[in-house]
Amino acid sequence: MRHSFRVTNAMRSYDTLVVARAYLKAGLKLILIHGIDDAGRCTCGQKDCPHAGKHPIGEYFPNGANSATSDIVLIRKTLRRHPKANTAATLKGRTVVDVDGPKGKQAVDALKLPKTVKVKTKRGYHHHFIGTPEGGTFKAEDVDVLTGSNRYAMLPPSVHESGFRYRWLRSRTNTAALVPDTLQRLRTGVDATVTAKRGRPTHAIKLGQRNDVLFRTACAIRRRIDDERIILEMMKIANSRACQEPLPDRELRSLIGSSSRYSETREDLFGPPIQRDPLPMEWLWYPYLPRYGMTLIAGDPGIGKSLLTSLLLATVTSDLNWPLSDEKPSGNRVLVLAAEDNWQRVVLNRLIKAGVKLDNLHQMYKFRALTNERLELFAEHMEEWRPDLVVVDTLSAYMGGGRDMHRQNEVGEFMALLTEMAESTGSAIVGLAHLNKTSTESPLYRIVGSIGFAASIRSALFFGPDPNDPTRVALAHGKSNQSEKGRTIIFEKVGGGREDVPLLKPVEFSDADHFDVCRVQKNAVGRPSSEAQAAETFVLEFLSDEPTAWKALELAAAARSISSPATLNIVRAELAKAGRIEQVGSGKNARWVLGEANTEN
Ligand SMILES: [Zn+2]
Numbered sequence: 182m183r184h185s186f187r188v189t190n191a192m193r194s195y196d197t198l199v200v201a202r203a204y205l206k207a208g209l210k211l212i213l214i215h216g217i218d219d220a221g222r223c224t225c226g227q228k229d230c231p232h233a234g235k236h237p238i239g240e241y242f243p244n245g246a247n248s249a250t251s252d253i254v255l256i257r258k259t260l261r262r263h264p265k266a267n268t269a270a271t272l273k274g275r276t277v278v279d280v281d282g283p284k285g286k287q288a289v290d291a292l293k294l295p296k297t298v299k300v301k302t303k304r305g306y307h308h309h310f311i312g313t314p315e316g317g318t319f320k321a322e323d324v325d326v327l328t329g330s331n332r333y334a335m336l337p338p339s340v341h342e343s344g345f346r347y348r349w350l351r352s353r354t355n356t357a358a359l360v361p362d363t364l365q366r367l368r369t370g371v372d373a374t375v376t377a378k379r380g381r382p383t384h385a386i387k388l389g390q391r392n393d394v395l396f397r398t399a400c401a402i403r404r405r406i407d408d409e410r411i412i413l414e415m416m417k418i419a420n421s422r423a424c425q426e427p428l429p430d431r432e433l434r435s436l437i438g439s440s441s442r443y444s445e446t447r448e449d450l451f452g453p454p455i456q457r458d459p460l461p462m463e464w465l466w467y468p469y470l471p472r473y474g475m476t477l478i479a480g481d482p483g484i485g486k487s488l489l490t491s492l493l494l495a496t497v498t499s500d501l502n503w504p505l506s507d508e509k510p511s512g513n514r515v516l517v518l519a520a521e522d523n524w525q526r527v528v529l530n531r532l533i534k535a536g537v538k539l540d541n542l543h544q545m546y547k548f549r550a551l552t553n554e555r556l557e558l559f560a561e562h563m564e565e566w567r568p569d570l571v572v573v574d575t576l577s578a579y580m581g582g583g584r585d586m587h588r589q590n591e592v593g594e595f596m597a598l599l600t601e602m603a604e605s606t607g608s609a610i611v612g613l614a615h616l617n618k619t620s621t622e623s624p625l626y627r628i629v630g631s632i633g634f635a636a637s638i639r640s641a642l643f644f645g646p647d648p649n650d651p652t653r654v655a656l657a658h659g660k661s662n663q664s665e666k667g668r669t670i671i672f673e674k675v676g677g678g679r680e681d682v683p684l685l686k687p688v689e690f691s692d693a694d695h696f697d698v699c700r701v702q703k704n705a706v707g708r709p710s711s712e713a714q715a716a717e718t719f720v721l722e723f724l725s726d727e728p729t730a731w732k733a734l735e736l737a738a739a740a741r742s743i744s745s746p747a748t749l750n751i752v753r754a755e756l757a758k759a760g761r762i763e764q765v766g767s768g769k770n771a772r773w774v775l776g777e778a779n780t781e782n
Pocket residue numbers: 215223224225226227230231232233234236
């Protein structure tokens with residue numbers, strides 16, 4: 182990229198090929214754009230094209246600015262097919278100030294910009310500069326400041342929809358000036374108009390929160406875009422526009438640096454302890470549900486984990502005593518993510534019956550897998566609502582099809598993000614999981630979704646039949662990182678039947694441990710075709726709104742000894758018939774997604 186630009190006589194020609202050659206010689210990268218035909222219509226052929234004469238010719242420039250070329254052969258070829266084509270160049274290392282109306286002209290005139298080369302447009306001017314302004318592209322009233330390799334600007338001899346032809350203005354200078362700092366003043370102008378329009382002050386980050394908020398913002402950006410340059414540009418905008426008093430540039434950079442695990446310094450990693458005042462352990466329910474961390478509740482499908490979560494939600498939201506205890510929860514707000522059931526018909530009945538106070542409850546309205554973007558929204562909502570208890574039912578359902586729950590690193594990353602959210606808000610996050618049917622392993626290793634789940638959690642609870650009385654259920658504490666394990670609690674199911682929702686009622690402690698509670702029952706009474714049930718649960722968890730090959734699902738099921746392909750086929754037919762899963766594509770390209778009946782409620 183050259184650091185100068187001069188308008189030559191060739192660039193003033195009306196012959197697009199001649200002009201294009203001159204632009205390429207000057208170092209520009211070009212995109213050919215649909216032109217305007219003799220009848221005044223866009224050459225793309227679309228009636229009333231909304232971007233007439235302004236959108237790239239898809240056939241040769243399919244990715245817009247990213248398809249920009251310096252290849253004269255491609256230009257010539259395109260012009261042969263599209264003789265009316267317009268011309269545009271990307272703005273890598275260059276900036277165009279697009280003045281488009283009287284207010285913009287007034288604002289720009291007031292800046293007394295340096296003399297530079299200009300293009301006359303239909304409604305105003307394009308001032309062309311070399312270089313990139315601090316903070317990049319922005320908009321003000323009647324002015325667009327455009328820059329960067331993924332933006333482009335129309336160049337002469339392009340023709341506007343109105344028939345007006347863009348042209349380089351004759352003036353005392355033929356050379357583009359360096360982008361002036363004074364442009365930034367237009368930005369503040371925008372702030373004023375935005376504020377006025379919305380009728381409320383801009384959200385200023387106060388001095389005391391500045392480092393913290395900026396650091397978290399940098400981390401959030403980095404999670405999506407791991408590009409130092411973009412992070413720096415975005416952070417500069419956040420710093421200059423959202424802070425009551427912006428952080429000095431050098432400090433901003435060092436803060437961005439510390440948001441990156443790759444730019445850690447030795448001192449970031451090793452040294453004497455900085456925090457010397459221990460924080461007390463905090464519990465929502467001692468010792469079962471720690472705050473600032475994750476708890477896993479695992480059990481066989483069908484054992485009634487939803488009744489248990491209803492009990493937890495009721496206890497927290499209504500400030501009731503914990504089971505068999507005279508202690509109350511240390512907070513009353515909950516956030517629920519429940520994938521499985523219909524809210525109004527099923528979940529709500531259960532919650533109301535259990536005594537949940539809905540005023541203290543927030544939920545995720547629709548089942549959507551927690552992609553990293555949605556995790557960001559989730560984290561944002563947690564920051565805002567500050568729930569004391571978060572229930573994710575089930576973890577594997579919310580991990581979604583983009584992650585493979587049988588791979589420890591993918592599970593680990595997901596769990597790490599959830600843990601981070603628990604740590605930053607003080608919530609107790611409870612994830613539900615299913616157990617697979619292998620009887621030989623420790624219950625911790627039977628959690629569907631690999632040991633990755635078990636490794637990241639602070640507490641693990643197992644829910645299963647009471648070994649001494651299979652009509653009752655037991656909650657056993659299988660793992661606790663910071664305390665003694667709690668005692669096993671036995672519950673009775675009361676109520677239920679045609680019109681009623683059953684409830685769990687705690688009755689006594691038991692000496693049975695989680696091994697006893699999770700013992701795989703052979704030929705268990707009253708559990709017909711539990712393989713089919715486990716297969717159904719697995720299919721619904723494994724699929725998401727991202728199309729998945731059935732073969733992948735079969736392999737994953739086989740790897741966890743959940744179900745045979747034959748059973749999976751039967752379950753697939755039933756679920757498809759009920760609209761809970763759907764086939765997309767056919768033959769070799771057939772893929773499966775969760776159906777409408779399963780994703781919307
Ligand atoms: Zn068009």
